[in-house]
Amino acid sequence: MTSLWLIRGVRPYGEDPVDLLLRDGAIAEVGVGLVAKDAEVLDAGGLIALPGLVDLHTHLREPGREDAETVQTGSRAAALGGFTAVHAMANTDPVADTAGVVEQVWRLGREAGLVDVAPVGAVTVGLAGTQLAELGAMADSPARVRVFSDDGFCVADPALMRRALEYVKAFDGVIAQHAEEPRLTQGAQMHEGVLSARLGLAGWPSVAEEAIIARDVLLAAHVGSRLHVCHVSTRGSVDIVARAKADGVAVTCEVTPHHLLLTDEYVTGYDPLFKVNPPLRTADDVDALRAGLADGTIDAIATDHAPHAMEDKECEWAMARPGMLGLEQALSVAVEAMIETGLLDWRGLADRMSVRPARIGQLDGHGQPLEVGRPANLVLVDPDVRRVVSSADLASRARNTPYAQRELPARVVATFLRGRPTVLDGKAQR
Amino acid sequence: MKRHLLSAADLDLGDATLILDTAAQIDAALAGREVKKLPTLRGRTVVNLFFEDSTRTRISFELAAKRLSADVINFAAKGSSVSKGESLKDTALTLEAMGADAIVCRHSASGAPHRLAEWVQGSVINAGDGTHEHPTQALLDAYTIRRRLGRLDGVRVTIVGDVLHSRVARSNVLLLDTLGAQITLVAPPTLLPVGIGSWPVEVSYDLDAVLAKADVVMMLRVQQERMNASYFPSAREYSRRYGLDARRMAVLPEDAIVMHPGPMNRGMEIAAEVADSVRSTIVEQVSNGLSVRMAVLYLLLGGDSK
Missing domain, CATH: 3.20.20.140 (Metal-dependent hydrolases)
Incomplete structure (x- = not known):
């Protein structure tokens, strides 16, 4: 099964907005106004992309x-x-x-x-x-x-x-x-x-x-x-x-x-x-x-x-x-x-x-720049949200967070591992 | 006053003075009475929760509660469910379900009474937690000083010994400072905590240099386990440099008193002739402990609070 994702209007490293096309585990295209037939589209306006x-x-x-x-x-x-x-x-x-x-x-x-x-x-x-x-x-x-x-x-x-x-x-x-x-x-x-x-x-x-x-x-x-x-x-x-x-x-x-x-x-x-x-x-x-x-x-x-x-x-x-x-x-x-x-x-x-x-x-597929041809391992972050941490909502089995009830900035909206989303809209995909 | 007595720092000058004054009133009320008992806490339940052996402190609290007509339960960690691995939290919830109005807690872990206080409705009284604090010991010491010397403000108190591991020293420093005393700590540098610079005290490594200016000398017990951990070379050297013997006692001002929270190592930190001298308040401290603990229980549980 191939995977094809078009991420629209994301700001790599907080810089100018671009579209990213992720195909078969890699970053296939980077540019403005990208079009891809059959791609799943993620509107990432306002989000920051990081490796x-x-x-x-x-x-x-x-x-x-x-x-x-x-x-x-x-x-x-x-x-x-x-x-x-x-x-x-x-x-x-x-x-x-x-x-x-x-x-x-x-x-x-x-x-x-x-x-x-x-x-x-x-x-x-x-x-x-x-x-x-x-x-x-x-x-x-x-x-x-x-x-x-x-x-x-x-x-x-x-x-x-x-x-x-x-x-x-x-x-x-x-x-x-x-x-x-x-x-x-x-x-x-x-x-x-x-x-x-x-x-x-x-x-x-x-x-x-x-x-x-x-x-x-x-x-x-x-x-x-x-x-x-x-x-x-x-x-x-x-x-x-x-x-x-x-x-x-x-x-x-x-x-x-x-x-x-x-x-x-x-x-x-x-x-x-x-x-x-x-x-x-x-x-x-x-x-x-x-x-x-x-x-x-x-x-x-x-x-x-x-x-x-x-x-x-x-x-x-x-x-x-x-x-x-x-x-x-x-x-x-x-x-x-x-x-x-x-x-x-x-x-x-x-x-x-x-x-x-x-x-x-020494993880070769990770920590790579957000460029064409690199592995599509990336995270999309909303930098403008602030959230109060609730220990009940954690995915870990344990609950020992020191940040409970504390308000912290930024939220992970999506994570991609080799072009496939592991997290979408802040929710784990499996 | 706060609901719990966890630290001597919980007491401001007004609270501390109120406890000492109440202890004095209790002493006066019971003096000469044949039946040494007040009906104040009838129907209230006091639990002595002792995770660490301390017969003296437990008996003192038990008698204090009984003299106020409270029901007293002694819950010793040994021979109880605690030794079967029950957690502090479960023990707390059990006591809570039984309706304990006050829990007197002795524990080898610093901060255990603070944890307990988060899990129960009743008042928690710290009867000694690890190397942290022992606030009722400081109260009885202050009460003893006030009775002997007539005041606390400006009194020069020298505390000698293992300050690093002493809950008695920590509580006394906090309380005596609140009450206006001038405190000097004397110990080998190995037995003073890093960070002591922020305490409201003078520090000296030389006992002989400070004795002539002491209204009160409080000797701390040297625990056996310190002797083999290179805090000092030998018991003999410790005793020679930091022990209070008759020769050193002779240097003290005329009215100065000698205190010790007990149990003493006679011949180690304190010589027998000093412990048994007229300056020694060691036996008085025990009976004053009773009055002060009655005052604390009365004020934390007494009629007007509920």
Whole structure:
């Protein structure tokens, strides 16, 4: 079956309106007043077109915690958020540390058919941080794993981290480090500072993140490897990465939507919806993260979408699991933090949410410019709507959004994956 | 006054003074009586919900509620449905369904009483949450200081010990500041929280340097688990640098008092001869705790609020 869509009057990257003709999975024509017999027509007047968003950091929870999220529900949340590809983190049960598990997740993604699910492989067996997982087998599997991470845990052993960085060069992989010095964060519950002192919650100091990033950029430079740093959350981390980049180290990093918007002030009521790892930091850190994303020190926005069952959040702060939903609101948060503040234009946002994450994850069909001949992976955004987030309306199986009752700008109207709509009029198509 | 007592910061000067004055009236009303009981909370139900062992605090609240003629239920986490994995929320809803008018909550997790307060209609009283707060301890300490020294405004209070993990210290700093006291915290730097610069206190690492200017010295208990976590090299060194012994006590001004929330590590943070001296208010603190907790229950649940 062929697919033929004519998108009328859309503004690519917020620029002048054009028509886009999507045929057989690719952008066939770009121009004004296009005509195509038998095409389904989408009147996109006032909408902005961006290349389909790519998430480097998603927890889909399957296998193991299907009560919190499945590949199917997570894929739907992703499509509704404007994503056409997501990287599924390895901390499932069983852990994605073998070719078998990554292949299963990849296959489930294909069956769901809403976004390309690129499994992330664990760096170490069982995320235990002691023995390298079979990285090559995962790379060679049909899932074609290129990003490896023990996310949730830091690869803390410096010798093991060095070996991992070296080993993945054989298949051009990248280690995505969850930077958290474990001894400095034992029992940690929130950002260490004025508020942790007042609230009597054990502190997660910025230095625990920065010390690992500093060590890892030095290791990456020493062995000539590529390093990706997950969810940087502090001013100091941005400074270290900026300096490493200036020195020519092949380092990239990401920031989450919530670290661009929320601060540790939200912890004051002890509501575990705001418990996340790394923790919400200070307003000064938020400023630095926004500036770092604007100047390109930070390469990508990555959601760290972390669904949790109700009982893991409706409890005491210390007992709650860390993490928050992100896929469906990521673009809106980015618009509020970066576009409305004038820090990025739409082209810049497309670079940080699609182009660069696709490049880091080596997803060739994604993050491509909106030009003739490119894969028709794109999202149409209404920039002028503001909506109040309702946790009951989320596509995720879990409900742990930190944005409930909050008004956010912009809405994803449609998402196309290889020329077929996965979302139309704000509704998932399967 | 607010419906709950979760933090000493919930109390403004008027509230705090009202509680202390009410405690004094209760003391006066019961002094010399054979039957130490008031009918005020007859027919009301107070639940002591203790997720953490604390015999002293539980008994104090239990007796306070009984002396006000309330029905008291002790709900200890051990041996209850909680140990079978029931969540805090389900426990809260169960107590709510049973019609608890007040829930006195002790929990090892900071903020647990705050969560509880979102799920129940009755008043929640924080009887100590993790390393956060213990507001009735601060109230009884303030009451004790006022009884001994006659005032709180301008009183110089030195709090010594593990401030980082102390809910007693947090609540005392907030309440004593509200009441106009001047507070100095003394501890090794490892036992002071990052971010303490924003607290309304002076900070010193040197106990000897501040004792001569202290009207009140409050010694905090050093928990056993700190001793093996490199917060300080050894119990002996801690005791030598931060313990209150007879030699240090001699430096205090003439009328100064020595306090301790108990239970004490005699010979560690406080020497036996100090604990048993005339300056020590440690036993008074226990009986004052009863009066203050009666005042809190009375004011949160008393006739005019419903």
